[in-house]
Amino acid sequence: MQMNKRKQVMGWCCFALSVILFLFQGLYLILHLRWRVEYADNRLFYLMTIFIVVCATVALIVLMDLKKNGKSLLLVIAIVIILLHGVLSFRHSRAVRELVSLSPDWKTYFVLKQDRLSGKTDYYRPYYGPFVQAKVTLPFSMKGDAKIKWIEDDIVAATYHAEDGSIHQFIGTFGDRGQGSSYTNVALSIQGTWKGEDFILTSTTEGLTVKHGDEVERFSWENIVQFGTLAVVLTENDEARWTVALGGDFISHENDPAPPSGSIYLYEAIDGSTEPVPLTLSSP
Amino acid sequence: MKKIIIGGTASLLGIGIAVGTYLFETAPSTHLPSEIGTPPEQKSPPENDDTLQPIESNGPIGYALAGELKITYDDGEHWSRVPVGIESLFAGEYNGQENELIEHSFYLSDDRSAFLYVEGADNQRVKLLYSLDRGDTWKVADIDGTIAPRFRKVDFLNEADGYVVYTGERTMSSEATKVFLTHDGGESWKEVPHPDHYRLLYDGNFIDEKTGFLSYGILNPEEPDLYVTQDGGQSWVSASIEIPDEYHLIFTTAETPYIEGNDLVLLVNQGSSGDYKGGKVKGKFISEDNGLSWSFQHEVYADE
Numbered sequence: 001m002q003m004n005k006r007k008q009v010m011g012w013c014c015f016a017l018s019v020i021l022f023l024f025q026g027l028y029l030i031l032h033l034r035w036r037v038e039y040a041d042n043r044l045f046y047l048m049t050i051f052i053v054v055c056a057t058v059a060l061i062v063l064m065d066l067k068k069n070g071k072s073l074l075l076v077i078a079i080v081i082i083l084l085h086g087v088l089s090f091r092h093s094r095a096v097r098e099l100v101s102l103s104p105d106w107k108t109y110f111v112l113k114q115d116r117l118s119g120k121t122d123y124y125r126p127y128y129g130p131f132v133q134a135k136v137t138l139p140f141s142m143k144g145d146a147k148i149k150w151i152e153d154d155i156v157a158a159t160y161h162a163e164d165g166s167i168h169q170f171i172g173t174f175g176d177r178g179q180g181s182s183y184t185n186v187a188l189s190i191q192g193t194w195k196g197e198d199f200i201l202t203s204t205t206e207g208l209t210v211k212h213g214d215e216v217e218r219f220s221w222e223n224i225v226q227f228g229t230l231a232v233v234l235t236e237n238d239e240a241r242w243t244v245a246l247g248g249d250f251i252s253h254e255n256d257p258a259p260p261s262g263s264i265y266l267y268e269a270i271d272g273s274t275e276p277v278p279l280t281l282s283s284p
Numbered sequence: 285m286k287k288i289i290i291g292g293t294a295s296l297l298g299i300g301i302a303v304g305t306y307l308f309e310t311a312p313s314t315h316l317p318s319e320i321g322t323p324p325e326q327k328s329p330p331e332n333d334d335t336l337q338p339i340e341s342n343g344p345i346g347y348a349l350a351g352e353l354k355i356t357y358d359d360g361e362h363w364s365r366v367p368v369g370i371e372s373l374f375a376g377e378y379n380g381q382e383n384e385l386i387e388h389s390f391y392l393s394d395d396r397s398a399f400l401y402v403e404g405a406d407n408q409r410v411k412l413l414y415s416l417d418r419g420d421t422w423k424v425a426d427i428d429g430t431i432a433p434r435f436r437k438v439d440f441l442n443e444a445d446g447y448v449v450y451t452g453e454r455t456m457s458s459e460a461t462k463v464f465l466t467h468d469g470g471e472s473w474k475e476v477p478h479p480d481h482y483r484l485l486y487d488g489n490f491i492d493e494k495t496g497f498l499s500y501g502i503l504n505p506e507e508p509d510l511y512v513t514q515d516g517g518q519s520w521v522s523a524s525i526e527i528p529d530e531y532h533l534i535f536t537t538a539e540t541p542y543i544e545g546n547d548l549v550l551l552v553n554q555g556s557s558g559d560y561k562g563g564k565v566k567g568k569f570i571s572e573d574n575g576l577s578w579s580f581q582h583e584v585y586a587d588e
Binding site for chain 2: 053206284
């Protein structure tokens with residue numbers, strides 16, 4: 001009797017869960033069809049459907065007094081639906097490469113979706129929970145995978161190759177750390193000379209200079225591309241060379257005469273594992 | 285009853301899943317319009333004189349940088365080599381591209397070619413290399429030493445009079461300004477006093493041998509900061525620019541004044557981050573006391 005009751009509770013729980021997930025999935029479909037909202041990873045749609053089918057099947061077997069043939073039929077239908085969604089999910093994976101990366105503080109995430117056939121890659125902004133919306137198409141078709149590196153909790157760099165083999169960086173920034181009312185020119189807000197490890201970065205009104213050992217690279221304004229209000233990418237011959245990102249402790253002192261304080265990061269656009277180099281102001 | 289609820293709901297779930305999957309699979313792709321860019325055409329240095337293209341050409345007069353500096357007075361038919369190293373032309377506090385000369389750091393006219401450059405690695409000196417015969421012979425005038433220039437400008441007002449303005453020793457938001465005048469066609473230069481002011485210089489000029497201007501403030505300026513001399517640089521005073529209230533914090537950076545007809549005209553732009561009317565308009569001011577005070581006329585478009 002006790003056993004029977006426990007099964008009943010489990011059956012009702014599965015039933016309720018399947019209904020709730022089904023309604024959630026319905027809400028997603030409305031958002032998707034009407035406002036182009038997507039799951040961060042579209043395979044979540046198939047996974048969710050499979051989970052609904054499993055819960056509903058368990059609920060039906062437990063709560064309904066089905067005969068053997070009825071149970072078999074139910075299981076066959078469930079397996080067919082599950083297999084179908086497994087196949088659809090696999091097919092989707094082959095058509096679209098989805099790149100989801102969670103921020104170090106787990107508060108946001110970075111999403112890229114690449115059409116594997118054309119290489120065309122879209123950047124998606126988190127919308128609400130697992131929902132995202134396409135924001136911008138990367139300026140170059142992406143070949144292969146992107147290397148994702150979180151420079152700060154709100155700055156992430158995706159380093160990727162274009163079809164012609166050239167290397168590029170796309171920076172996702174989340175928020176502006178300020179009131180959100182004014183636009184900040186990143187390169188101008190870091191005026192002065194910054195040092196860290198073997199690197200010296202100098203920002204003047206003419207542009208930025210990166211010195212590493214004996215090698216000096218100069219970047220004028222037309223070669224400095226800003227992302228959000230937190231980072232710039234320095235380019236040379238239409239390829240990315242460095243990302244300069246504002247550290248979490250960076251204060252620009254834009255409205256008073258004091259020099260900027262805190263740290264900035266220099267992140268090189270190359271293959272392989274590299275770490276962002278922290279720099280601090282050595283002379284304003 | 286329980287069976288009807290559960291069975292009915294399960295049936296609805298099944299139908300919903302089938303319809304939902306169909307809708308999801310057939311929904312149009314959410315891909316954004318393509319923004320795939322094509323790389324800008326790269327400038328490659330010309331290999332010989334036949335392929336040199338004059339830069340900054342003033343009629344048939346122009347220059348080219350192709351491993352060395354050359355000038356032409358006939359729209360690229362013939363070229364003369366300028367005897368100065370490329371690195372000397374960009375020395376000092378300059379981080380821009382080196383495929384064109386620094387703006388204002390040279391002067392090319394029918395009867396004169398002149399280039400500011402910096403000599404020496406440790407004991408740097410600012411010098412002017414100039415030619416009065418279209419590049420056949422060159423002379424060097426020593427201007428000043430000790431500070432490596434950031435802003436630099438040379439200009440001639442007539443055959444005899446000219447000026448060089450340069451700045452250096454920049455710290456965060458201050459630097460020293462140096463002003464030099466010549467009255468013998470560039471052979472000798474004499475430093476004249478400058479305003480007791482150390483903001484970063486935006487621009488400076490002379491409109492005749494006595495009247496000159498220095499405009500300060502390039503980092504987030506809030507109002508124009510223009511100094512004027514009417515005695516050849518011996519004394520400088522802050523010019524009074526009457527910015528109407530509605531343009532306060534909008535027109536912030538004074539350009540160098542110029543003569544237009546009978547008027548002395550000053551354009552005040554919006555600085556590097558101004559966005560009033562897309563940042564495309566400037567304030568036009570007129571002075572009736574040779575630059576001491578300026579009254580607002582109207583807005584002008586940047587290319588007006």
